[in-house]
Amino acid sequence: MELTEISKILKGFEPVGLDGMTDVRYMNRIDTKYVFSASKIPQLLQNVRSLYHALEIDRQREFRYKTVYFDTPELLFYSQHVTGKLNRTKVRIRTYETNGLTFLEVKQKSNKGRTSKSRIEKEPGDMNHIQQSREFLIELVAANTNSLKAVINTGFSRITLVNLGKAERITIDYNISWNNLKGDCVEMPYLAIAEIKSEKSTSLSPFFQQLKHLGIRSTGFSKYAMGMALVNNIPKQNNLKPKFLLLNRIRDEYNRNGSA
Secondary structure, three states, X not given: OOHHHHHHHHOOOEEEOHHHHHHHOOOEEEEEEEEEEHHHHHHHHHHHOOOOEEEOEOOEOOEEEEEEEEEOOOOHHHHXXXXXXXXXXXXXXXXXXXXXXXXXXXXEEOOOOEEEEEEEEEOOOOOOHHHHOHHHHHHXXXXXXXXXXXXXXXXXXXXXXXXXXXXXXXXXXXXXXXXXXXXXXXXXXXXXXXXXXXXXXXXXXXXXXXXHHOOOOEOOOOHHHHHHHHHOOOOOHHHHHHXXXXXXXXXXXXXXXXXX
């Protein structure tokens, strides 16, 4: 996929800075995900260009993220995701590579479908976050926090769009890769994941309407769970079989259409 094409289209968006996103950060929200071929990103951006602002930081509108996920020795958080448990947790360290900001985050999804995220800022490059932040984790995580260990790393590029009038935030992730911290790596240049983050239903979202127009439907998708299954020989992979089939279809579509 030619990133220069995406960059060129993004220049046509009105910019918004972090200070203009206060009303749409939503640490407690409804998340709706859409998984599709990265070849559709340019068309999708073209279709919503007049409706959304693009996040801009230091004249950049595409940002690299690095995320290290933690789990228990029994892979409790992974099991929660692949078995469809309604109350589930993720513990991660996320670094925004553009400015080096690093956060220890706990992301939780309730049985009512709402996502909440709590985080504390940490020093870049400091991998002792878990020990330093035990009190923060104990307050939020039911598992034994002393047992948490880094299990997988995810990297991706992200575009963030904002509709200030409808108070919604959109993220589009692409150039996604995983490694299991042991040298095994999987890259998926053909995969894109869009997410609508709002306080209410997405049915009135202009972005949702454009996704529907392009034949893109919502689906649950955890970068953490899929990454674990892709690069580690761990149990319960059969539960993710529909997602593997979806990825194969997206890869084939990307190859048929060529890169964006």
